[in-house]
Amino acid sequence: MRALTWTIPGLLLILAGAAVEYAMGRTPWCRCGTIRLWQGAVDSPETSQQIADWYTPSHIVHGLLFYAALACVLPRQPLRxxxxxxxxxxxxxEVAENSSWVIDRYRTATIALGYDGDSILNSVCDMLAMLLGFWLASRLPVRLSVLLGIGLELLALAAIRDNLTLNVLMLLHPIQAVRDWQAGG
Known part of the structure; x- marks a missing residue:
């Protein structure tokens, strides 16, 4: 019964986010008509449309960071x-990221020239990836959580020349040299 006290509100939050995104005109799943577990090509129109892609690790890192920040700010609050x-x-x-303003910002400030926002499926899976990161941080020693976060950032950086750190940097303060490097120049 205790699990229901946080599981139901959690599901309601996810459903509310999905409903808002649907009302914003987001597509439920990839327009290609196929649902895939993994989309590995970063320059594909299916990026951010499938269950997971190279940006999924950044959402796991969100969970690691949120766990750490909330443990510092609200240490007496129960984990749930x-x-x-x-x-x-x-x-x-996820709702803000899929707003027209942020999508346009991604297109102008980052290497995501053809970015069209997330499908609702991808967005919900990003929420679940964050919860995975949060859960891992709650179970792992701090050092392993830090190493996991760094490892995920380096993995994405090596694979696609992008990660959470660069994503935030380029959204807030675009640097042409970084954009050129990300584009392979």
Whole structure:
């Protein structure tokens, strides 16, 4: 019964985020008509449309970071409360990330020239990836959580020349040299 006290609100948060995205005109799944577990090509129109892609690790890192921040800010709150707060933040980000303003910002400030936003499927899976990161951080020693976060950032950097750190940097303060490097120049 205790699990229901946080599972139901968590599911409701995810459903609310999906409903808002649907109302914003987001597609439920890839327009290609196929649902895939993994989309490995970063320059594909299916990036951010399938269950997972090279940006999924950044959402796991969100969970690691949210766990650490909420453990510092709200140390006396039960883990389930902090998990719900982290999920609410992630849902809010997913909705904002799929707004016209942020999509346009990605197109102009980052290497995501053809970015069209996430499918609802991808967005919900990003929320679940954040919860995975949060759960891992709650179970792993701090050092392993830090190493996992660094490892995921380096993996994405090596694979696609992008990661959470560069994504945030380029959204907030685009640097042409970074954009050129990301584009392979």
């Amino acid at each position: 409360v902090r998990a719900l707060i982290a999920l609410a933040i992630e849902v809010a980000w």
